[in-house]
Amino acid sequence: MAKASLITDSSSPGNGAGAVPVLPEPFQIAGKPIITGPQCRAARAMLRWSREDLGERASIxxxxxxxxELGHNALKPGTAQLLRLTFExxxxLLIDDDGSGGPGVCLAKPVT
Known part of the structure; x- marks a missing residue:
């Protein structure tokens, strides 16, 4: 899980003074993380992509x-969704934690 850090609400006026701090739990869809750091690392390995390769493809x-990936910080929700869509x-495919096993990854088609 990501270390706690300050994320401010972008709707706050001014320079962030009075911004609402939010602890960066993994951003979720229907209560499940969009993508975890280990999933990102595993997906890159399956595709034989470096971080630089993924960064170019996803504009991150x-x-x-x-x-x-190292758990030092969380991603903004839009960035996490962009990563998931890039991998898909x-x-x-990113496998969500369904209670019977943890999150994971699998190939939907052979890597070319």
Whole structure:
């Protein structure tokens, strides 16, 4: 799980003074994380992509990916969704934690 850090509500006026702090739990869809750091790392390995490769494909800086995969920080919801969609477009399915097993990844089609 990501370490707690300050995320501010972008709807707050001004320079962030008075912003509402939010602890970055993994961003969720229907109570489940969009993507976890270990899923991101495993999906990249399946596709034989470096962080730089993924960063170029998803338009996300590789340092952001590194920090996310290592659990140093969480992603913004839109960035997490973009990662998930990038992997799915490449043929990697992200398996949600359904209670019978943890989150994981699998190939939907062979890697070319």
């Amino acid at each position: 800086h590789y340092i952001t990916l590194c920090n996310f 477009a490449a043929g990697v």
